[in-house]
Amino acid sequence: MVALTRRQLLTGAAVGGGLVVAWTLVPRTFENPLEPGDNEIAVDAWLKIATDGVVTVAVPQLEMGQGVSTLLPQVVAMELGADWRQVAVEPAPVSGAYANVPLAALWAPLWRPLIPSLNDDPGDSRLITWAEDNRFTATAAGTALAAYEAACRHAGATARAMLCMAAADKWDVAWEQCRTENGVVYHDEHAASFAELALDAARFSAPDPPPLRPDPPAEAALPPGVEPGEVPLFFPRLDLPSKVDGSHVFAADVRLPDMAYAAIRHGPADQCELVDFDPSLASGQRGLIKLVDGKRWLAAIAENWWAAEQALMAIAPRFVTHRAADSEAMTQALASALEAAGGAVIERRGNGVAGYTPTLALHYDVAPALHGTVETTCATARLLDGTLELWLATQAPEAARQAAAAALEMSAAQVVLYPVAAGGSFDRRLDNQVAIQVALLAREAGRPVQLTWSRWQEHVAAPPRPPAAAIMAAQVSQDGTIQRLRARLASPPTMKEFGRRLFDNEVTWAAIDALEGEADPMAVSGLAPPYAIPDVSVEHVPVTLLLPTGPMRGQADGYTCFVRESFIDELASRHEREPMSYRIAMLGHDALLADVLQRAARMANWDGGTRGSGQGIACHEMRLGDATGRIAVVAEASAGEGGLRVRRLFAAVNIGRVVNRDIAMQQIEGGLVFALGLALGGATDYAQGLPVEQRLAALGLPTLADCPEIHVELVESTDPPFDPGEIGVPALAPAVANAFYSATGFRLRRLPLLAALT
Numbered sequence: 001m002v003a004l005t006r007r008q009l010l011t012g013a014a015v016g017g018g019l020v021v022a023w024t025l026v027p028r029t030f031e032n033p034l035e036p037g038d039n040e041i042a043v044d045a046w047l048k049i050a051t052d053g054v055v056t057v058a059v060p061q062l063e064m065g066q067g068v069s070t071l072l073p074q075v076v077a078m079e080l081g082a083d084w085r086q087v088a089v090e091p092a093p094v095s096g097a098y099a100n101v102p103l104a105a106l107w108a109p110l111w112r113p114l115i116p117s118l119n120d121d122p123g124d125s126r127l128i129t130w131a132e133d134n135r136f137t138a139t140a141a142g143t144a145l146a147a148y149e150a151a152c153r154h155a156g157a158t159a160r161a162m163l164c165m166a167a168a169d170k171w172d173v174a175w176e177q178c179r180t181e182n183g184v185v186y187h188d189e190h191a192a193s194f195a196e197l198a199l200d201a202a203r204f205s206a207p208d209p210p211p212l213r214p215d216p217p218a219e220a221a222l223p224p225g226v227e228p229g230e231v232p233l234f235f236p237r238l239d240l241p242s243k244v245d246g247s248h249v250f251a252a253d254v255r256l257p258d259m260a261y262a263a264i265r266h267g268p269a270d271q272c273e274l275v276d277f278d279p280s281l282a283s284g285q286r287g288l289i290k291l292v293d294g295k296r297w298l299a300a301i302a303e304n305w306w307a308a309e310q311a312l313m314a315i316a317p318r319f320v321t322h323r324a325a326d327s328e329a330m331t332q333a334l335a336s337a338l339e340a341a342g343g344a345v346i347e348r349r350g351n352g353v354a355g356y357t358p359t360l361a362l363h364y365d366v367a368p369a370l371h372g373t374v375e376t377t378c379a380t381a382r383l384l385d386g387t388l389e390l391w392l393a394t395q396a397p398e399a400a401r402q403a404a405a406a407a408l409e410m411s412a413a414q415v416v417l418y419p420v421a422a423g424g425s426f427d428r429r430l431d432n433q434v435a436i437q438v439a440l441l442a443r444e445a446g447r448p449v450q451l452t453w454s455r456w457q458e459h460v461a462a463p464p465r466p467p468a469a470a471i472m473a474a475q476v477s478q479d480g481t482i483q484r485l486r487a488r489l490a491s492p493p494t495m496k497e498f499g500r501r502l503f504d505n506e507v508t509w510a511a512i513d514a515l516e517g518e519a520d521p522m523a524v525s526g527l528a529p530p531y532a533i534p535d536v537s538v539e540h541v542p543v544t545l546l547l548p549t550g551p552m553r554g555q556a557d558g559y560t561c562f563v564r565e566s567f568i569d570e571l572a573s574r575h576e577r578e579p580m581s582y583r584i585a586m587l588g589h590d591a592l593l594a595d596v597l598q599r600a601a602r603m604a605n606w607d608g609g610t611r612g613s614g615q616g617i618a619c620h621e622m623r624l625g626d627a628t629g630r631i632a633v634v635a636e637a638s639a640g641e642g643g644l645r646v647r648r649l650f651a652a653v654n655i656g657r658v659v660n661r662d663i664a665m666q667q668i669e670g671g672l673v674f675a676l677g678l679a680l681g682g683a684t685d686y687a688q689g690l691p692v693e694q695r696l697a698a699l700g701l702p703t704l705a706d707c708p709e710i711h712v713e714l715v716e717s718t719d720p721p722f723d724p725g726e727i728g729v730p731a732l733a734p735a736v737a738n739a740f741y742s743a744t745g746f747r748l749r750r751l752p753l754l755a756a757l758t
Contacts, residue, residue: 030132033095034058041202043162045097046155047076048090053183053195055080055159056088060098060148061139062395063091063239064425065670066725067663068144070237072152074660075145077235078217079156081180082194089238091419094397096132102146102625103138104131109521110499122625139395140430141555142723145659146625149721153212161206166197169204176211219661221716235660239421251378251420254391256448259380260289262441263308264299264453266461267319268689270546271509274298276318282311291315292444294437301445305452323509324689325547327467331365333543334469338363338490343541344519347528350535353473356484360574361473362567365750366491366559367683368464370691371552372701375423377453377462379434381442383408388415388439393422393429399502400432404439406505426553426674430502431463459684459691463508463550466494466523468559472567480575480582483534487527487564490541493520494549494556501548508548516544526557526730527564530593530621531586547686553674554729557622559751562679565618565734566749569609569741578608579617579738592654592715593621596632599652599713604634609742614638614647616738618731622722629722630654633672633731636708637739643754644680646736648709655727656719664724669710671728676708677701679733683752700754 036042039051048056057073069089077087092098104111105122111130121127130136160180167185168175170192178187183194219234242248267274277298279291287307292299298317302308337343345352380391381404388408394400397417405412422429438451453461468491475484493515500511519540528538552558572582580601587594597619600606609615619632636648649672658664681700684693693699737748 030095030097033093033097034090041198043159044155045092045095046152047080047159049159049194049198049201051195051198053083053086053193053198054088055082055086055194056090057152058090058092058098060092060095060137061144062393062419062422062425062429064139064393064395064422064429066667067237067660068139069239070235071144071660071663072148073238074235075149075152075217076156079153079213080160081182083183084235086183087238094135094137094401094417096135098137098148099128099131099135100137100143100147101128101131103141103143104136106141106143106624107499110495111503135398137397138399138430140427140551142624142726145721145723146627149217153216154209157210157212158206159201161210162201162204163194163197165204165206166200167192170200216657217659218657219659221661221714235662237663249420250375250423251380251391251393252375252450252452254380254420254450256380256382259448259450260301260303260445261305261308262299262301262438262449262451263305263312264297264437264451264457265312265317266297266457268321268460269325269508269548269686270512270689271323272296272319272321272689274317275320277315279315281316282314285311285314290445292441294440297437299437299441299451301441301449309454321689323546325545325686327685327687330467330545330547330686331469333545334467334490337541337543338469338471338488343488343539345537345539346519346521346524347538348536349533352535352537353484353486356475356486356535358473358486359476360571361471362570362749364470364472364563364566366468366562367751367755368467368547368549368686369552369678369682370459370464370684370693370699371426371428371462372677372682372696372699373422373424373426373428376455376458377434378450379438380448380450381438382448383439383442386410386414388442390415390417390435390438391420392417392435393420393425394432394435395425395427395429396432396502400435403432403505404435407436407439408443427551428462430498431550432502433461455696456694459694463498463548464684465552465558466491466549467545467547470563472563474567474571476571476575480571480577482531482571482586485529485533485535486537486539487524488539488541489524489527489560489563490543491523492545492547492549493518493523493542495522495551496520497548498550512544512546512548515542518542523556524560525555526620526622527560529564529568530590530619531568531583532589533586546689554671554726557620557730558675558678559733561618561620561730562733562737562751565620565731566737569616569618569734569738570747573741580606580608583619590621593619593630593632596630596652596654596715599715600632600634600650603652603711603713604636604648604650606634609738611742611745614739614743616735616740616742618734618738620727620730622727622730624722625720627656627720627722629656629724629727631727631731633735635732635735635739637736638743639740644736644740646676646708646739648711649732650711651728652713652715653724653727654715654717655722655724656717657721658714659721661714664714665712667724668712668728671725672710672732673702673707675729675732676736679736679752680754681752683755700752
């Protein structure tokens with residue numbers, strides 16, 4: 001086997017260590033972030049091929065269980081014609097070549113571009129330039145396919161063309177007449193594997209753009225009557241074997257020579273100071289190395305984590321809080337703001353609600369919710385010869401590098417981040433305060449340090465999903481037809497606050513204070529009805545709370561859908577209208593949403609949600625660019641031990657073109673279970689700045705025994721693909737609440753639902 005040097009690879013289509021062109025509408029060059037090894041060629045920033053036939057695909061997104069480390073390689077493999085058994089994945093370093101432009105467009109109000117018109121135009125060259133210059137590769141809002149499918153197809157097509165050119169040169173035929181399948185190039189009676197052709201392929205340059213396959217990547221549904229277990233999976237998850245045998249590397253699995261371990265105590269939310277601690281109380285703790293005062297936190301570094309944790313328990317540091325979060329005060333502030341004048345109209349249809357007289361107005365409440373990830377926050381750092389190395393599971397890697405660099409007063413170019421997988425996130429890993437903490441600890445220790453938060457500290461320091469209060473009001477005709485609808489929601493401007501922390505590295509209270517009185521359109525995402533109602537007003541009332549809040553899986557739709565669909569159900573009930581047909585009557589303009597409603601009803605043998613049936617129904621749709629996800633859920637619930645028991649769930653889902661059916665089903669089912677946890681628990685009160693719930697078990701999350709039967713139907717579609725990880729969340733809570741009403745006659749208007757039963 002011939003050894004291949006980087007110098008030999010500086011020919012062909014951006015191979016080896018040379019410059020690569022980012023696949024966007026505004027091509028720019030970057031240093032190739034994909035380092036080829038011996039006997040390996042790098043086709044571009046996405047793809048390497050080795051002389052043993054292994055195709056390695058770069059993944060610039062955090063793998064946190066959503067399957068992105070399978071999904072993007074699958075797109076490359078299908079376009080390339082690779083053998084899935086010889087496809088590997090490599091976490092990609094931070095680079096402008098992987099800019100997540102759709103997310104940059106969605107979050108443009110958060111990073112506040114000089115030109116506001118960029119907000120909804122992913123094709124704007126100035127927005128693309130910003131995303132590339134800032135190496136914006138954040139993982140959020142289900143943007144993986146929207147951001148990277150085209151680039152992955154381009155990479156696969158480029159490599160396919162180069163391999164075909166190498167084969168055609170060998171066989172003296174036209175390369176356009178060659179085809180690839182299962183890792184082999186064919187032409188009539190000729191055949192050659194990718195392994196045989198890899199080195200020769202480096203000599204050729206593919207057309208720009210390379211010819212794509214006529215059909216985009218998609219997995220067909222199983223034939224009628226065929227069970228999933230009867231046929232092999234075409235694209236099983238690449239991360240599954242290592243997760244089964246325990247070799248998959250999560251943040252807590254990192255081990256370095258001479259590594260120390262750290263535990264931490266955070267002060268209460270929001271603005272606090274560490275005012276007193278007595279180191280002598282931990283003087284007898286074996287293995288303790290050092291205490292580090294972080295002004296608003298205290299960390300202990302020891303030879304093992306348990307020793308560090310025990311030292312902090314003995315010390316019991318004291319914090320003073322200048323403004324402490326308190327649930328009772330937050331509830332009063334939300335209610336007062338909701339009733340007062342003011343707020344911003346985010347969406348208006350027709351005449352809005354000018355001059356209307358509400359027939360029905362109802363109040364809804366949402367408690368702050370914690371993410372409840374299996375893995376608590378963990379990061380490892382090593383500071384050596386002016387370079388800081390970070391091993392960190394983060395959804396926003398460049399922001400983590402910048403924050404750590406600022407903490408040590410060094411350049412971000414001196415910070416190297418090694419991405420590791422997250423044991424669940426639900427948007428929890430968009431917060432990067434641990435990067436600052438572990439960087440400071442590594443400097444103070446003078447050796448590598450791994451910092452792990454306890455579960456209690458995870459609850460103390462993690463920004464929860466925001467609390468909210470809403471009033472839904474409608475003017476309704478005698479037969480129940482909605483003529484005017486007013487949806488008014490009070491909450492903190494969470495996403496704008498989060499944006500200031502993420503993009504400007506502001507402390508929590510500074511971000512909160514800077515946004516006083518400023519409305520946030522993302523706070524009411526999903527509140528606008530999908531129904532054809534002539535006059536609609538959707539309003540956000542911003543409320544300043546002394547609690548830092550952040551995004552969560554399902555986005556604001558996770559609670560706005562509960563508010564809207566619960567209200568729609570009450571209107572149907574009060575006017576003796578069957579809940580499903582009541583909704584469908586307002587969906588003449590949206591046949592696809594009406595379709596999933598009917599499908600879910602058929603699956604559940606829907607009986608109209610009659611009193612005593614225990615059935616409830618809800619629907620929702622979410623949009624990202626030109627892709628739309630639609631879902632309808634029928635829940636079967638009853639009063640039971642603990643107050644509420646969900647027996648079965650039926651969901652019909654249309655997410656457009658399905659790239660990987662197995663992952664789509666996993667994500668939708670997982671979203672439903674995650675939403676069930678938020679519907680029945682997941683929340684905490686706050687007192688004196690601290691969450692009341694200290695343990696994961698105290699959150700009331702569903703156990704395996706609590707999980708209902710789940711039946712999901714994926715609708716066949718050729719529309720642009722929508723992420724399955726988000727769409728499963730919103731419609732679950734209202735479906736369960738409506739089911740509980742049909743079972744008991746009692747309405748639940750607060751999340752979590754069990755809070756109304758205690």
